[in-house]
Amino acid sequence: MPTMTESGVRRADQPAGPRPGGRGGAGAPVRRLLAAVAVLVAALAAPLATALPAAAHNVLVSSDPADGSQLDAPPTSVTLTFDQPVQNFEPVVVVTGPDGQSVDVGTPEVASTSVTATVGALPAAGAYTVAYRIVSADGHPVQGQIGFQLVQTTAPTTDSVTTTAPTSSAPTSSSVSSPSATDPSTTPSTTAAVTPAAQDSSGGLAGWIWVVLAVAAVVVVVAVVLILRRPSGPPRS
Structure with a gap:
C-alpha cells in the first residue's frame, strides 16, 4: 500500500527484485546470435587463408x-x-x-x-x-x-675430306670428294x-573470394541491425 515520506508526499512501494526485461532476459539470445555469426565468419575465412598464398606465388x-x-x-x-x-x-x-x-x-x-x-x-x-x-x-x-x-x-664436328689425284702428263685429273658426314x-x-598441369587460376579464384567476402559482410551487417533493433525491455502496458 502507499506510504508517506518525510516531506508528506505519498508514493507507491517499489517492487523488490530485478525488473522484467533486464540483462538476464535479452542477453542469452544476443549471445547466441553473436556466436552463430562468429562461427559463420570463421568457416568462410578458413579456406581463404590457405587459398590466397597458393594462388599468388609464381610457379x-x-x-x-x-x-x-x-x-x-x-x-x-x-x-x-x-x-x-x-x-x-x-x-x-x-x-x-x-x-x-x-x-x-x-x-x-x-x-x-x-x-x-x-x-x-x-x-x-x-x-x-x-x-x-x-x-x-x-x-x-x-x-x-x-x-x-x-x-x-x-659439340662433335665433321670435316669434308677432298682427295685430289697427283698431276701427271695426262691432260685429265680427277678429284674425289667424300660426302659430308652428317648425323641423320x-x-x-x-x-x-x-609442371605442365600448372595454370594461372588466380582470376577464377579471386572471383569467388569476393563473393564469399560480400556474403560475410552482409551477414555481419544483418546481425548488428538485429541486435540494435532488439527492445531492451518488455512493452509498456
Whole structure:
C-alpha cells in the first residue's frame, strides 16, 4: 500500500527484485546470435587463408634446358618460364658444375614471365644444377632449382675430306670428294614443361573470394541491425 515520506508526499512501494526485461532476459539470445555469426565468419575465412598464398606465388612451368634433360652440347644460356609475370627486381641464377664450383653466368634478364641468363663455358661433362631466386607477382621471393646432364663438353664436328689425284702428263685429273658426314638424327628440343598441369587460376579464384567476402559482410551487417533493433525491455502496458 502507499506510504508517506518525510516531506508528506505519498508514493507507491517499489517492487523488490530485478525488473522484467533486464540483462538476464535479452542477453542469452544476443549471445547466441553473436556466436552463430562468429562461427559463420570463421568457416568462410578458413579456406581463404590457405587459398590466397597458393594462388599468388609464381610457379615455374618450363625451362631451357629442361629439368632432368641430357645434353650432347653445352648450353649457352638458361631460360626459366613462370606462370605469372616476374618482377624485375634483382633476379638470381646460379649454375653449379659437377665439381661443386659455380659457372660464369651473365646478369639475368626479365621479360614478362621469363628469366634468361647467359652461361659461360662448362668445364666438364657431368651433372649441373641451376638454382634461381625471383620476386613473384605478389612481391614475395620464390626460389628453386632444376638440373641437367652434360654428356660431352664440345659439340662433335665433321670435316669434308677432298682427295685430289697427283698431276701427271695426262691432260685429265680427277678429284674425289667424300660426302659430308652428317648425323641423320636430330637433337630433341631441350625445352620441356616442369609442371605442365600448372595454370594461372588466380582470376577464377579471386572471383569467388569476393563473393564469399560480400556474403560475410552482409551477414555481419544483418546481425548488428538485429541486435540494435532488439527492445531492451518488455512493452509498456
